[in-house]
Amino acid sequence: MARSESVYVCQSCGDVHAKWAGRCDSCGSWNTLQEEASSEAPLSSQAGVRKRTTRRSRLELVDLGSATEDPARLQTGIAEFDRVVGGGLVPGSAILVGGDPGIGKSTLLLQAVARLAYAGAKAVYVSGEEAADQVRRRARRLGLSDAAVALAAETSLETVLDGLKAEQPDIVIIDSIQTLWSDQLAAAPGTVAQVRACSQELVRFAKKRNTAVILVGHVTKEGQIAGPRVVEHMVDTVLYFEGERAHQFRILRAVKNRFGPTDEIGVFEMADIGLREVANPSALFLDGRGEAASGAAVFAGMEGTRPVLTEIQALVAPAAFGTPRRAVVGWDNGRLAMVLAVLEARCGLGFGGRDVYLNVAGGLKISEPAADLAVAAALVSSHFDTPLPADGVVFGEIALSGDVRPVGRADARLKEAAKLGFKSALTPAGAEDSALRVTGFSTVQALVRHLDPDNQ
Template sequence: MNALNKKKTQTIFKCQQCGYESRKWLGRCMDCGEWDSMVEEVPVKAGVTLTASDKPVPLYLAPDGDEERAGTGIDELDRVLGGGIVPGSVTLIGGEPGIGKSTLLLHMLAAFAEQEKDVLYVSGEESARQIKLRAKRLEAIHPREFLATENSVEKIIGMTTEMRPDLLAVDSIQTLTCSEVASAPGSVTQVRESSYRLVEMAKKENIPIVMVGHVTKDGAIAGPKVLEHMVDTVLYFEGDRSHAFRILRTVKNRFGSTNEIGVFEMKEEGLVQVSNPSEIFLAERPLDEPGSVVMPSVEGSRPILVEVQALVSPTNLGTARRTAIGADQQRLSLLCAVLEKKGGMDLYGHDIFLNIAGGMRIDEPALDLAVICALASSLRERSIPSSTVVCGEVGLAGEVRAVGNFDIRVREAERLGFTRCILPKSNKDRFTRDVGIELIGVATLSEVLEVVFG
């Protein structure tokens, strides 16, 4: 009789894409619109239990933070982290399957262990035999590396607090389970609760953690968005598996600047650092070829020279195509309209293909002028001298606008042997340093075409 009177456990249905909650099952999420994503779960009350000793203190009386960073032994990784790993920090690395997340993790752990520090690698995806086979191939085995294959968050926290390693690596956060949560591994509730427990342990024990995260078909890290808010640093692996180069980009960093990038090359022995990406990206560039122009880009604080390629050819279809790889396709359509209206060029009946060579993706407005020059060069079948670099933003009125960080752009172009730089006139007027490269300032689109083609 008592059993019949017991209150039935209340369950909720939660969307596995966005975390939307409902008391009843829905075929389609009311928030994100995803079909068949509602899963029944037992609600878990998460939060920190406050005690009588937890009282606010004046900021100037708060404990001083430990600013000493621990270098990972990989310069490109230290660059995106802002100089190294901060004690007690939590870093999340996301990327497509097979892009190199676990490979980078093994390289980092081996380099960290070389500094006479203990590291613990916890994997919930592979067996110990599989991990050792890959570590042997990568030559990433060290006596101070410790391995555990475990999915339980409670056991991971237990072994970490007992061992107290200098670095904990978890691969991946979507495979972990918390005993208090009834849902399956990888669900929104499991990912949120597991992450919360690990972050709490990292801050309490001052042990840095590096976590690997899966991504969805849209490229976002799987699980609740709050996962990215909970951690201190978020790194994304970019690049196509068919390309040799991988870009590690900083999206969030509480201890350094964002939008920094590290460049790696995938080889048989694993990920190899690319300390001078400009030379690599320009190594196979065709010289004096129509439709090709070099643009000095800046990613974070790093200048990178990339080749912008354009192909303009008459179309046999009713509607001309506009395709961009490594750049914003909407921006390409906008620049084509500006070139037609202000440059007097007929692009209506032509297919247009734009490509950033080497697998890079450039999103900054400074790419505009290089795209304009590459399109005009391909349409007119007239090449731009291979010793010229082009950089600037183009407005809808055909004006050429200034861009930032121009000093380091010019310095990188000069270092690689370029002799001429076409830049916005306002940038040239403010440029005071003497350089061994000719600077040509332009203010309008017509001036650009006159300088480039005469």
């Protein structure tokens, strides 16, 4: 009989420790070690041992160049969702969707699975957090009560798998993976062992039965999907549903996708009847923009293959206390420190004794370096109290030497700006567009001289 000793497993990274400690040595997280039985084994491991002792299965090899047709994707009819997953759901794929509580994950997936059911697909929605009547009420509120979606409120993995094998659906929603548990493990639901084992069995079911399985995952306070990171390696696609509660829009972003691009986003707007897709995100992010004011610059960015325009706001004010503040919303704090250092060292602008506040309007999070020039233009505009042209856009990357470097897809950025009625652009040197008045800069010093009112 196997000994049942206790080990301590980190709930953040999954590392195993022989004794409890306040801090995990592997990932550095505090108070994440939980006691679990060391005799736990993956599901179906005993059956696997019996098979290996009786006979050996032969490894099947296929030719890499053999022609195979791509399976028809399951298109939900929600263009923003289908764009992010690569053109529709691939049969036999496993997708992990994470997001903050109440952001709209369940609403989006219920709308998607109902659309598939309308199209004739066999759909199953398994909820481990809500009763079936609660899901029905949400569907009724969204106007989807007539969709042929089979509902189940269950948390036992064995019961769920037995039901799915009998039903043989085309798509399955598991909401959420942290609520499932297996009776073959002594750990509590939501622990690393349970999440890893349940995810493994569901991914195996998806591959063997050619069923698209979507797993909903909780997120930690740092914004990462809770549980072991090995789950993200198991699945084919990892999606994050982002958004601020104070704003009406939501963003579906792909961070891993074996069947499509990983830099696409889908934009949705929260309405009374659920999530509504936004065909023109630039118009939404720029909605309510008033007259030209100092410290405001319109950034022409790229999200995947889609150009997105948004407003970057900066405020430079005298420090009320001895230590100046640096507050950033929607951009990288370290990137702001770099741009401020370049403006101080290369252009002679003093920000050391002044508060600096930076905000990306609408709650959008920007990560591409092409926003450097727009941030610098907003900071310089606020510093001189000189507004930028209301009909202009800005983009470009700034080097530590003060040079302004070109960025990719400049033509797409300028075409999007022209389509929305903008007339001018501040860009790296070399960018051209017949529809806009383009002013190119090779250095950030040239940008400061262009915006300095004393030089005009």
